[in-house]
Amino acid sequence: xxxxxxxxxxxxxxxxxxxxxxxxxxxxxxxxxxxxxxxxxxxxxxxxxxxxxxxxxxxxxxxxxxxxxxxxxxxxxxxxxxxxxxxxxxxxxxxxxxxxxxxxxxxxxxxxxxxxxxxxxxxxxxxxxxxxxxxxxxxxxxxxxxxxxxxxxxxxxxxxxxxxxxxxxxxxxxxxxxxxxxxxxxxxxxxxxxxxxxxxxxxxxxxxxxxxxxxxxxxxxxxxxxxxxxxxxxxxxxxxxxxxxxxxxxxxxxxxxxxxxxxxxxxxxxxxxxxxxxxxxxxxxxxxxxxxxxxxxxxxxxxxxxxxxxxxxxxxxxxxxxxxxxxxxxxxxxxxxxxxxxxxxxx
Numbered sequence: 001x002x003x004x005x006x007x008x009x010x011x012x013x014x015x016x017x018x019x020x021x022x023x024x025x026x027x028x029x030x031x032x033x034x035x036x037x038x039x040x041x042x043x044x045x046x047x048x049x050x051x052x053x054x055x056x057x058x059x060x061x062x063x064x065x066x067x068x069x070x071x072x073x074x075x076x077x078x079x080x081x082x083x084x085x086x087x088x089x090x091x092x093x094x095x096x097x098x099x100x101x102x103x104x105x106x107x108x109x110x111x112x113x114x115x116x117x118x119x120x121x122x123x124x125x126x127x128x129x130x131x132x133x134x135x136x137x138x139x140x141x142x143x144x145x146x147x148x149x150x151x152x153x154x155x156x157x158x159x160x161x162x163x164x165x166x167x168x169x170x171x172x173x174x175x176x177x178x179x180x181x182x183x184x185x186x187x188x189x190x191x192x193x194x195x196x197x198x199x200x201x202x203x204x205x206x207x208x209x210x211x212x213x214x215x216x217x218x219x220x221x222x223x224x225x226x227x228x229x230x231x232x233x234x235x236x237x238x239x240x241x242x243x244x245x246x247x248x249x250x251x252x253x254x255x256x257x258x259x260x261x262x263x264x265x266x267x268x269x270x271x272x273x274x275x276x277x278x279x280x281x282x283x284x285x286x287x288x289x290x291x292x293x294x295x296x297x298x299x300x301x302x303x304x305x306x307x308x309x310x311x312x313x314x315x316x317x318x319x320x321x322x323x324x325x326x327x328x329x330x331x332x333x334x335x336x337x338x339x340x341x342x343x344x345x346x347x
Contacts, residue, residue: 034347035312037298040282040291042329042344044314048090049330049340056081056095061332061341063251064322065108067115067131072322072330074341075106075119082119083133088324090343096133100125105158105170105206105251118159118167126156126169139169139185147187148175158206158251162234163217170221172205178221180236191236192221199238202226206251209234212285213257220252224264242287246308247295248273249281255323257285262318262331266295266309277310278318280331280344293329293344294318315342 033044049072051058059078066072071093072086082097083106098119105120116136117129126139142148157172165183176194181187192201202225210220210231218239219232227247231239248265260282265273279295289298289305294314299306316336321329329344 036293037291041347042293043347045343048343049086051092058338060334062104063106063320064330064332065106066322075103077103107159109161120156120158122155124154160207160209168207170204170207172203176201176204189236208252224248247281250319253321259283260321262320264317276316278315279310280318
């Protein structure tokens, strides 16, 4: 256990503070609410992207990316509509499906000639498709390749693609490893695994490449149960932990100099998830939290980030965010009554 977490557990005053906070905010009474902190404030647009559920149903709106044309592409685990494509006004363009009822992760890669999607399916599939849904390639399950043993489960949640074309797969709901392949799909290594050590994970939910500031690329990996992102080299060597007390974060999303993430749950006690308690968190180039739309204002004491929890009941479980060219945020939710994405317009 690192010193930050140990100090946090010992700080009982923070727990008392958290228990005094309740989500009393009524979104229905203020549909034009402005949320967030500092220079990162947003007006809530809950009507963006609403569709006729009889025609274009969703179950969980898991993740979203934006293509070259500015179209918003979302993955769902509704087998009738695994992928829904919107324009930026929220108008429906089209939908297609691979028939997956556990589609979860969505990564867009621009290969110059065209853009492609990597879709992670909790049923154990990782596939690469065109933007129209044609499967281009599929990664073989790690058991079939001798990477895993029979006792190891494989429940992929996310992918990311390195500048050299290498692929990384997060086995976030399975054996908690990150699997590294070359651009041709040849397995190179795995790192991580379940545990409480610095280089180990509790719900290895997401991964992305961080090149902010022109720095050497590194990997930011989610350890949601540890309320943290963990940084690794591209070869899987542990570097540091970004501890976000109270925030059960999903995948890290880089836009410009900032790091964004959906918070699926927050907590009132250490390692205790509180249902319907999500918000969005935003970190600056130095990985300091600068805004928590829907959550408590970020506070640092003696350089240590304090507990963060939901303060306004706008969101239930924020599963992913996508940031457009105007720095508006689109929030996808899990377990939120089959609701469509919410747009946060920057003000």
